[in-house]
Amino acid sequence: MSVHYGRKCQVWEVQRTTFLVLVYLLPLLTSATDDYYTSLVGLQKLARVEQQIVSAISEYVTNLERRLQLAKRYLNDYEKSVLPAMSAEEGPSETEQPVTKLTVYNNEKDLNKLAEKVSSHPLMTYRLIRRYAKELLDFEKDLRKDHDKQFSRVMEKIRKGLVLPKVNDVNGAIEGLLRIQDAYDVDIAHFSKGSFNGLRTNSGLLAIDCYHVGLYSLKSHVYTRAIEWLEQAYLMTTEDNDTSIDSQTVHEALQEAVRQHNAAIHQTVRNPYVYRAAVNRNLTDRGSRVRVLATKQYKLYMKDSSMMDFTNFAALCNGTHLRVPSATKDLKCWYETKSPHFLLDPLKVEMHHRNPPVLQIYEVLPDWMISRILAKASPSMVRSKVQGTLENKEIASAVRTSTTTWLPESEDKILKRIPQRVELLTGLKVTEPGSAEDLQISSYGIGGHYNPHFDTLFDTATMSSVSKEEVLMGDRIATFMFYLSDVERGGGTAFPRLGVVTSPIKGSAIFWYNMMSDGKPDLLSLHGGCPVLYGNKWVANKWIRSNAQMFTRPCSLDRD
Template sequence: MKIEQILDIYVQQEESRLASIRSLVTQVKSMANRTAGERVKFVEHPLGAFHLLKTYSKISGEIARGENTKEDLSSALEAHSLSLPTHEDYIGSASAILRLQRIYELPKQELMQGFVRDRFIQPLSIDDALVLGAKAAEQHFFTQAIEWYDVPLRVPVEEEPMLANERIEATLGLINVYLQFNDFENALKFSRWAFETYSYDDRVRDVHADVQRNIDALRFGKMEMPPPANPAEFDEEYAALCRGEVDWTNQYISQGHCIVRTDSVPYRLVKQEILSFDPFISLFYDVLSETEGNKFRNAAKENLYRAMVGNPSEAITSEVRVGQLTWLDDSEPSIKKISARVMDITGLDVTMRTVQSSSESFQIVNYGIGGHYEPHTDTYSNRSVLADVPDFLQNTGDRLATFLFYLGDVVEGGSTVFPRVGIQVPVVKNGAAFWYNLNRAGENDERVTHAGCPVLLGQKWVANKWIREHGQEFRHGCGLTPTTPHHTS
């Protein structure tokens, strides 16, 4: 081949790559040209966010193919503190869609048609179904994986004759899933079908031969049955509460106990709904102004990073918690004023100090597409790790109580739920949830194991104030017994 022919091929490939990028950028521009309200509705719909991340992921992939221009673009984006979403972000959004489907029992067909509840945004494609199937299989949600891999196989061949590669991908995915939990019968059934239909494909021939070889080895005792993969665990009680399926007759729920009380400022009335007396869980209304809520969000936006879980010295990112967070301390007078209000309402000391602080900084968290926090306690699982907390929290004990501000509305989802006592706390804009994490003996109260339900539509902003044991000696002492109920002052 001559050098000019090689150069021609290179130019053609670059022109094809740039045409692809141009087409994708046009899609992004179409989104950007919508009104502000339309843009918000699009990205706050889980399928809208999924599609947008997919488009940006494709742009990142095409740019990565052009090494020279990649560095120039990266530099230009960094100069404006910007970055393109990656393929990992897109796959993460697939995980969010699957989570929402499981928790809120969303029908697959409605998702394929572009609906979440009755809100339409944009249909899913066959390729999207394959991505969802692969992600579900990776996470060991095998039933869900089979459901999504089934999508390309349900399309009649005469309607979509060009879907051969997608059908092969789906079939190979199904075979892999069935093999993981030792369902050799179905694995053989699909491998035979694929071999009879797509015998020209090397992957199909190889997989069919492997399946047949393993089955023969098992049949003739040449191989021991491998241990099946364990399916992922799924907390049904947690999911039911997230869907609003509350048993109002359960012993822990306080039936409509609402009070209006004053705090240390006599003219300031506080509206409180006690959801449970023991364990003590309550919801306060209108304890934050619109301006203060905006202040929290705006101050946090520039510094958000992926939320992590685990002990302070060993925290990691995890599917257990999906959200972005940052911290705000009381150095800002307006934030200090809000901390003082928490102290007035709860009667607990929340004074922040450089040594032996009575509370932690506000943790500001944003939960977007499928954002959630699985059931957990706010206390430390092992008291020995208290030695690893920052200096200002050394020798302050554990987290006695949690005060959780809701900084905005959520269209649907995002409740705080307590599965062990069957209580759901809805997101109430400018309201706050409050509960005790420790019993009167200072021991972890497992009954207040709680979770942040996935955000189905919209986004969720919260500001969390953890109140330490230190400083409460004369404000909230021990009870006569460890089971003495808590109360507010």
């Protein structure tokens, strides 16, 4: 559902009309550190390194199979040579059937008989000698090769270069899946089979995966999700011949989820994570269930923080139009040629909102420059932080599941052009010392998102902990944010109070003010990154600070 400039640039197609806010507000069970589920670079590294693990395991399997073959070859030879002679004077001829039951003689009488038989028979004798001299030696030689150690050595080497994912990562990944489910109102039956809002892939989940997502939801008291995922797991075990888990185990968990759900409905405190009516497993009422939080009420331009911000945010992410047609009819796309710089190469600009302006400018960064930025940024990406409540410390939080790094562009002769270009495009001071921050690069992992927030840094409660240098630069008057990748599904940037959502289109940038002309924060600038449904999302923020703009605050890209 990406918007293509020049065709229907300001039209964001309506995909769905309903949505629910759940996981944005989910009391999380994971604790956040440098987690794989938030990190595109980390996930890609895991995918690469897994090739070494797969190759080592496959070699291990080959080696063990060879060892087993050597052992079996010895036993087969013994059995086929000795057994027939021992069981009958005129015994059955040697068959090609593999030996299934081994006979070992250990009493003196049988041993004497065996020894006499073998030694008097030239062929048996030959084979006896050959087994000692060849088969046994081959087997022993193989035993001296320590395949277990060989595999452990590969893993040791891998561990030296990589911290392996832990349970925390599995839980974070599950939360990503649940966030996607909520934000895009996906149908579990399709989603679990690898279909993402119309985008079909051939890779899905097993019943055991759905079972774990269900159990995690149940532990988090999100009963609606628990029931849906466990039902899906149950269907897979009963109808799809999926044997990754037995259906009885799934059924028991499902019954427990239904029991807890129905008990929660009757509790006095209204739990937002339940359906309105009790779930009766025998009624096959899937699909008709309505959740308590279901809403179609949207209010724009409010300035107080409320649930409506989340409600609008999720609706916008999901492609719902929140503005009436008359509010969007004057929005335009145009070729900007006002400045002489753009005469030969006009800028393609799209106005998403007039006042305050939210503009998207297309083709501002060429692919080769983006590749350079990503190559520079990738090695140092770490889990993104948000301003925390404890002594205003920066903390990793489920509010923002991405990884981040800073790129001082002035140290690179090519990247230096970025602030110059932003200065030219916005008419604001960007290259002067203290006029803007270094470029901040962020990438989003599985279901990666950034809840609605303000980019401004200063507020009265936390002002005391802001450094002198920061105060001297003034707050973040405006944001110029580049999209460094296309995103196949999801990952837009939504402004819940303006009813605006922009499409992540590689090479384009969005621009908006975070402060009003009187210097106060603009409460309408609230915005956030929608969860990534499918694809890799990279953005780069150039935050422009207010004090350098004392005498300039044009918006050169405004066509009026």
